[in-house]
Amino acid sequence: MSNVLILVDHASGNISKTAGELAAFGKRIGGVTALVLAEPGSGAVIADQLKTFEIEKILIAESAEFAIHGIPAIADAVASVLASHSPKALLISTSARGKEIAARVAVKSNSGLITDAIDLSENLIATQSIFGGSFNVHSHVKTGTPIITIRPSAIDFTATSSNPTIENVTVEISDVAKLVSINNMQPAVKGGRPELTEAKIVVSGGRGTNGDFSRVESFADSLGAAVGASRAATDAGWYPHTHQVGQTGKTVSPQLYVACGISGAIQHRAGMQTSKTIIAVNKDPEAPIFDLADLGIVGDLFAVLPQAEAAINAKKHG
Amino acid sequence: MKIAVCVKQVPDSWAEKKMINGLLDRAGVDAVLNDLDEYAIEEALRIVEPLNEGSETPTHTITLISMGPDRATEAIRKGLSMGAHDATLISDSALAGSDALATSKVLAETIKSGGYDLVFCGTESTDARMSVIPAMLAERLGWAQLTFAGVVKVDVSGNKVEIDRMTDAGVESMSANLPAVISVIEKINEPRYPSFKGIMASKKKTINTKSLSDVGVSASEVGLATAWSVVDDAAARPPREKGEKVEDAGNGGDKLAEFILEKRIV
Numbered sequence: 001m002s003n004v005l006i007l008v009d010h011a012s013g014n015i016s017k018t019a020g021e022l023a024a025f026g027k028r029i030g031g032v033t034a035l036v037l038a039e040p041g042s043g044a045v046i047a048d049q050l051k052t053f054e055i056e057k058i059l060i061a062e063s064a065e066f067a068i069h070g071i072p073a074i075a076d077a078v079a080s081v082l083a084s085h086s087p088k089a090l091l092i093s094t095s096a097r098g099k100e101i102a103a104r105v106a107v108k109s110n111s112g113l114i115t116d117a118i119d120l121s122e123n124l125i126a127t128q129s130i131f132g133g134s135f136n137v138h139s140h141v142k143t144g145t146p147i148i149t150i151r152p153s154a155i156d157f158t159a160t161s162s163n164p165t166i167e168n169v170t171v172e173i174s175d176v177a178k179l180v181s182i183n184n185m186q187p188a189v190k191g192g193r194p195e196l197t198e199a200k201i202v203v204s205g206g207r208g209t210n211g212d213f214s215r216v217e218s219f220a221d222s223l224g225a226a227v228g229a230s231r232a233a234t235d236a237g238w239y240p241h242t243h244q245v246g247q248t249g250k251t252v253s254p255q256l257y258v259a260c261g262i263s264g265a266i267q268h269r270a271g272m273q274t275s276k277t278i279i280a281v282n283k284d285p286e287a288p289i290f291d292l293a294d295l296g297i298v299g300d301l302f303a304v305l306p307q308a309e310a311a312i313n314a315k316k317h318g
Numbered sequence: 319m320k321i322a323v324c325v326k327q328v329p330d331s332w333a334e335k336k337m338i339n340g341l342l343d344r345a346g347v348d349a350v351l352n353d354l355d356e357y358a359i360e361e362a363l364r365i366v367e368p369l370n371e372g373s374e375t376p377t378h379t380i381t382l383i384s385m386g387p388d389r390a391t392e393a394i395r396k397g398l399s400m401g402a403h404d405a406t407l408i409s410d411s412a413l414a415g416s417d418a419l420a421t422s423k424v425l426a427e428t429i430k431s432g433g434y435d436l437v438f439c440g441t442e443s444t445d446a447r448m449s450v451i452p453a454m455l456a457e458r459l460g461w462a463q464l465t466f467a468g469v470v471k472v473d474v475s476g477n478k479v480e481i482d483r484m485t486d487a488g489v490e491s492m493s494a495n496l497p498a499v500i501s502v503i504e505k506i507n508e509p510r511y512p513s514f515k516g517i518m519a520s521k522k523k524t525i526n527t528k529s530l531s532d533v534g535v536s537a538s539e540v541g542l543a544t545a546w547s548v549v550d551d552a553a554a555r556p557p558r559e560k561g562e563k564v565e566d567a568g569n570g571g572d573k574l575a576e577f578i579l580e581k582r583i584v
């Protein structure tokens with residue numbers, strides 16, 4: 001029986017929603033085996049949370065080395081499970097870390113790698129959206145075990161309940177994987193707002209905010225939206241780099257993207273132009289962002305946003 | 319200290335791109351040095367410059383390494399004019415259509431014979447956007463992987479390097495002994511513009527062009543025909559339809575809210 005291996009993302013004992021997404025894609029291809037790499041003693045708690053996804057089997061490998069040495073140690077473990085279980089494919093969610101784990105496992109197992117797929121068919125044809133969403137590419141792996149990283153939020157899935165078998169596996173961590181030590185880890189502080197790449201609505205501010213993101217933030221809050229920023233805004237230190245949308249920032253594809261005081265440079269568009277609906281607020285009627293906006297308001301964001309926020313709030317409470 | 323910086327020539331990120339038979343039409347757009355690699359060059363310069371202070375011939379050197387077509391020398395020249403000392407370009411018709419596994423193989427073989435202490439990379443090439451080459455290099459070389467660095471501190475006498483890895487997950491302080499592969503994020507520094515003097519000096523610097531066999535990789539291991547993954551087809555997404563544009567006449571905010579509420583997004 002063919003199986004698909006998915007690598008489970010988790011932090012502070014909680015699984016990421018991407019685990020459910022990987023399981024949903026994996027299901028198309030075969031029975032899903034989830035690999036949990038965890039600190040000694042914490043695998044079972046993580047495995048328990050996977051029972052709301054359609055998973056047949058959970059493999060737990062526990063080692064203190066994962067936290068100490070990071071990616072190379074994780075890649076060692078994944079590669080050894082890949083060798084012992086011969087899955088039809090390995091799915092990992094796209095992130096800086098996910099792609100680097102995939103990269104090392106691809107080299108170790110001499111397998112082809114496709115990064116940041118937005119779709120995956122039952123016969124392992126991956127769809128990628130490239131050059132900032134201006135092209136869709138289909139490709140497949142022809143050597144080794146297909147290793148595919150999948151963009152978060154690329155699939156909607158419904159929680160079910162499953163009764164996976166759980167198996168503990170031991171993995172060897174090589175000396176080469178121990179060359180690097182992680183001496184300290186400061187997790188990113190999560191605000192009260194939704195994750196940028198997972199949000200249904202994103203409101204972004206650019207140079208036009210002139211450093212004052214308060215209007216952008218409070219408008220975002222009225223919509224329950226995540227807050228993004230252009231590079232001009234993050235470079236100026238007005239908003240954290242982790243919120244940058246664009247070629248060298250996040251790629252977002254929400255139901256609604258509202259660009260406020262953003263001109264729409266090609267590198268910014270690269271991160272948001274696949275959004276379902278786009279609204280732009282900009283003082284300059286010639287701003288290129290209007291070329292892709294479903295609705296463009298030519299005006300001052302400091303006047304437009306508070307008015308829109310009041311109207312939204314009135315509707316919500318009325 | 320011998321540093322290699324991996325640099326790639328990419329289509330200008332400002333240009334609209336076209337695809338021909340599943341491959342990027344590179345001839346049709348201006349080619350430039352991958353912007354993110356400039357940060358890698360700058361960081362390497364900041365390490366060697368103080369070490370070379372006062373010496374006539376630099377003993378601490380930076381070699382740019384690039385795999386690409388012959389015209390990649392243009393992008394390499396820019397790196398040399400910033401201050402890198404020399405360059406190696408691996409150019410071979412058999413390399414056309416190589417994927418990341420092949421590219422990392424060629425680069426790793428080239429690096430192996432160079433006696434480097436550090437390899438710097440950008441975090442991603444703006445065309446492929448895979449962010450995998452640095453990790454693949456570390457894996458192939460069996461060196462420490464210190465990627466997504468926002469801060470790099472090299473302890474030359476102690477043969478050590480420390481970085482702050484900065485990603486969405488947070489900040490990780492990491493350390494390793496040399497040699498190491500480091501990739502740097504764009505917040506790490508402000509790359510210098512080549513000076514006139516630097517541009518003139520770059521014309522005299524050596525770019526060693528090597529073939530695949532020069533670096534000890536056989537043509538059967540790389541290139542489109544042996545790629546680990548293949549493109550089946552590529553299609554341009556239909557352009558977005560232009561929407562409505564309204565001048566704010568005092569009710570722009572209300573219009574905006576109305577539009578959102580009508581779409582029932584909230």
Ligand SMILES: Cc1cc2nc3c(=O)[nH]c(=O)nc-3n(C[C@H](O)[C@H](O)[C@H](O)COP(=O)(O)OP(=O)(O)OC[C@H]3O[C@@H](n4cnc5c(N)ncnc54)[C@H](O)[C@@H]3O)c2cc1C
Pocket residue numbers: 205206207208209229230231232233244245246247248249250260261262263264265266267268271281282283284287299300301302331353354444
């Ligand atoms: C390699 C590379 C990678 C890059 N990566 C990214 C990336 O990931 N993300 C990104 O965003 N950029 C990126 N850039 C930068 C990009 O080219 C632009 O410089 C940047 O997006 C501009 O940000 P902006 O639109 O906020 O600023 P500007 O282009 O300065 O635009 C500001 C806009 O605000 C409007 N405005 C001013 N005041 C108001 C007001 N009160 N109300 C309403 N509107 C107002 C102005 O009319 C103007 O259109 C990259 C560049 C390069 C070279």
Ligand SMILES: Nc1ncnc2c1ncn2[C@@H]1O[C@H](COP(=O)(O)O)[C@@H](O)[C@H]1O
Pocket residue numbers: 323324325326352354355358383384385386418421425438439440441442443444446447448449450451452
């Ligand atoms: N063909 C190449 N030649 C030299 N360096 C490269 C090449 N491709 C990628 N790199 C390096 O690897 C980094 C990441 O690229 P990528 O994994 O393609 O996103 C780049 O910033 C470069 O430093």
